[in-house]
Amino acid sequence: xxxxxxxxxxxxxxxxxxxxxxxxxxxxxxxxxxxxxxxxx
Numbered sequence: 754x755x756x757x758x759x760x761x762x763x764x765x766x767x768x769x770x771x772x773x774x775x776x777x778x779x780x781x782x783x784x785x786x787x788x789x790x791x792x793x794x
Contacts, residue, residue: 764775
């Protein structure tokens with residue numbers, strides 16, 4: 754399984770619009786994950 758650094762390096766190699774879209778998607782996943790974690794507590 755790739756580590757975070759490898760994934761970020763791969764994302765940085767994408768064309769700019771794809772890089773922005775990927776980072777935006779990751780941000781949504783992280784925000785939703787933290788919201789779910791707070792709900793569970």
